[in-house]
Amino acid sequence: MPKRLRTLLAALLSIACVSLVVGWQLAGSQPNPAKTEPLFKVAAGPTYWKGNLHTHSLWSDGNDFPEMIADWYKSHGYHFLTLSDHNVLSEGERWIDVNAKTNRDVAVKKYVDRFGSAWVERRMKDAKTEQVRLKPLAEFRSMLEEAGKFLLIPGEEITHRYAKNPVHMNAINLRDVILPADGKSVSETIVVNLRAVREQQKKKGLRTIAFLNHPNFVWGVKAEDMLTEELRFFEIFNGHPIVKNYGDATHVSCEKMWDIVLALRLGKEKLPIVYGMVTDDAHEYHSYGIGKTNPGRGWIMVQTPFLTAESMCKAMDAGDFYGSTGVVLKHVKRSAKELSFAILPEEGVKYKTQFIATMKDTSLASTPKIDKDGKQLDVTRDYHTDLGKVVAESDSLEPSYRLTGKELYVRAKVISTKLHPNPYQKGDVEVAWTQPATP
């Protein structure tokens, strides 16, 4: 065989061998389709994700950096968080001053200690003032998010007022900031802003939710302002110490307001249910105690297979969540026939469940409160005491209520004997609230 031909044959043989080896290796690295496991498996039982949808950072009037706050929630067992700053999404270029006046030295030191000096961007504005850059959500979220473990959902507190009444609403899973729009009443202010969220949802093909915040803050919103089709959720508990969750002598608590709203919507206005939201509304992260606006006071547990923003919003839209300040529930079943669940007990703690309902035959009439000169007062109207009545109580760890068909709705509140470690108000015990069931 001529030498040239032998060389050519040898070269061809070696190419064939390499191809065979490479081909075999490639085949070996290809997953066998028959054996592929889905990346996201649906758990056999219900999965609850713990989250908070109302928190403030230095992007508005909170006193810590967004990464630090997300890190706090993540390291305290939360699965999802919305940083909901006032009328802003955390995006764009923003530098904050750090000087004697702003009192941010502690925050900056903790930020550098936790994330490292290479991560923290600093510059001098002038001889006396240093500046630190606030990172946008898009820039830091990948540092903290983990599939199936921790999720950040963009959101905003649409912060507005009608006359002297604050009207604040949180919009969750937004893409663009929503600037507050005016209405001609408290109720209309709620409606026009909720419509703006819906419009963005439609335009962007998103799933979003929006809820009315702290109705008793400056006594801004009353039960009668919440009789609109657009409203689907409101805060029945907010951890901010000045929001008057429990009302006063002439204003009902936010929880009682929920009963009035539910009774009027279902019994009179033929409107859908409103779900109860529970949030922190945290602003302060450097000192902890009663009177401070701290994280960790109240949260929601959402029942859905996937930890994604869309999955969370879809589940909340269907009422598949409960609110808590510490009590853990399992297997919440909410149907036209039954409201039942299991309580995950803690050693040494006792639990009492109240089933709270308004019956279809209860009068929904109300009268305004009048002062001694006959002037109508701008406080809670007087309703029949049977609105939001305790219709059953249970000491069981698996409480259940069978609906008779005579209820407009029934909801459950679990009250524990355990004191909250950092309560909204001194003496608060840990509780949980289910969403209402209707016959």
Ligand SMILES: [Zn+2]
């Ligand atoms: Zn607010």
Ligand SMILES: [Zn+2]
């Ligand atoms: Zn707030």
